[in-house]
Amino acid sequence: MIEAVGLTKRYGDKTAVYNLSFQVRPGAVTGFLGPNGSGKSTTMRMILGLDNPTAGTVTIGGHPYRRLPNAPRQVGALLDAKAVHGGRSARNHLLSLAQLSGIPARRVDEVLGVVGLQDVAKKRSKGFSLGMGQRLGIAAALLGDPQVLLFDEPVNGLDPEGILWVRNLMKALAAEGRTVFVSSHLMSEMALTADHLIVIGRGQLLADMSITDFISANSADFARVRTPDSDPQLREKLSSALTEAGGRVLPEQDGALRIMGLPLPRISDIAHDAGVRLWELSPHQASLEEAYMRMTQGAVDYRSTIDQKSGLQQPLPPGAQPPMPVPGQGQPGWYAPPPPQAGGQPPTVPQGPYGAPAGASPAGPAAGQPNPYAQAPAAPQQPAAPAPAAPPAGGAPAPAPQTAPQPAAEPKSEDAR
Incomplete structure (x- = not known):
């Protein structure tokens, strides 16, 4: 049995727990409820001797936790499922705990089977999911086959099958005459699991009664x-x-x-x-x-407010929208395609040699550069070059047509690609 009398804990000017008295009796699942910041975790830490109370006492079976002989074999606890060395495998983590408490190694394999981790026993815990970490923490709590068990949010991260398993496990432990103390924020789960409730708010006791009486009251x-x-x-x-x-x-x-x-x-x-x-x-x-x-409702410290989104993003008035930049606009050889023709037909683009738009250089792309005409006519186009002039009298060849200069190393726009 767990018994707290006048339990008080202060951290500087803040009082986390004040004059808290209750009993957790064997043979029943006792739920420990309260809003965030109400002092539930602090109370559990004082029960396990991790924090010293400022005033009052808390005992397990009539003795403080630190005075229990071989305490891990009498009390099992799950407070933080992440408190595991990530480089150790699940089996080695439990084996080290067993060796410290004089628990035979065969018990490690037993609890791994109980929590369903026997197939991943040799995997490092740093790769475990949240639910797998919870199962490993429960295995550590069960390792010494204790008579008193404390669980802080034991179903956190578990799937529906895992939640049902934890519910049945706690009921079975209580049916064996053990003391089971469970803290949780899942009211629906507590309604199905707990027989008795202890409710605190802002560090003080609000209710200590059966779950049926609590709902009726x-x-x-x-x-x-x-x-x-x-x-x-x-x-x-x-x-x-x-x-x-x-x-x-x-x-x-x-x-x-x-x-x-x-x-x-x-x-x-x-x-x-x-x-x-x-x-x-x-x-x-x-x-x-x-x-x-x-x-x-009067002991909640953290309350949400309405999300005031109005005024954060005011739409611009009509005509004040900033113009969208057009890649390549204003550059030499920039080509604006004409509007679509009637019937949804694509626009007709003047063609030059090699299937490129008229006015483009027929020499092809420079080395290492993508071909801008691979998807013509969607590529940027240039105005058509003037047709070659007729040869002058005397048979002299006419000068070659001039095209707009295109540096080979100039990066292509997104439209060209």
Whole structure:
């Protein structure tokens, strides 16, 4: 059994835990709940002797953790699944812990099989996923076959099959008479796993009761009643009769009635006496999440605000959009393709020698440069060069046509590529 009496822990001006007293009894799974920063991890560290309390005491089986003989064989804990040397294999990590506590090596292989890591026992832990790391941490907690177990977020990173396995494991450990203390933020999982709850907020105790009592004490139970939709007068008649009997009646959005303050048998008797036929009479009880939120709403330190996105990116007025740059525009030989022709046909581009646009040099690309005409006519084009002039009298050859200079080393634009 774990027992805390007046437990207090201060870090300078901050009080993490204040005057906390509770008991964690064997034979049941006790859930440890509270908002972020409420002091859950600090409390677990004080239980395990990792932090010294400023005031108060906490004992395991009547003794402080540091005074327990061979404590790892009496208490198993999972506080941080990442607290493993990444260069060690899973088996070597557990083997080193076993040797320090006098645990036989065969137990290492047993717990590896229990947590399902026998096939990766020789792999280094630095390559483990978050869920595999959680399984290795649980194996370390089970290594000494202890009677007291503490788990901090044991299902973090596990898949649905792994979550179900952890749930069944904790229930089985508690059924064997062990003390199981589990901290978690998953309310749905705690509702299925825990038998008892200890809830703290801002370092102080808020609740210490069974999960059934906790939900009943922090939720408004009510009954749903539905009458035939074809006769609204019956609903009004029933509402009046229930109000006269001391019930509180509220309309639901779907046409049903929410009844508070009257048990279901009494509601049924009132409807029968009033001659009202019922289509539905069902109880409603809040979930653990609803009850938890109601209990801790005043102890939450970190609250979200509305994301104010308006005004961060104001659109430019029409006509003020900056012009998009056109690669190569304004350079010698820049070619702007004409608009598409009717019928969606591609524009006609003047062709020169070798299939290149008219005006391009027929000598081809320079060495090491991509061919800008490999995907013509999408490549940048040049205006057509003037046709050669007729030879003058006397048979002298006409001068060769001049083309726009194109440096071979000039990098091509994205359109040319």
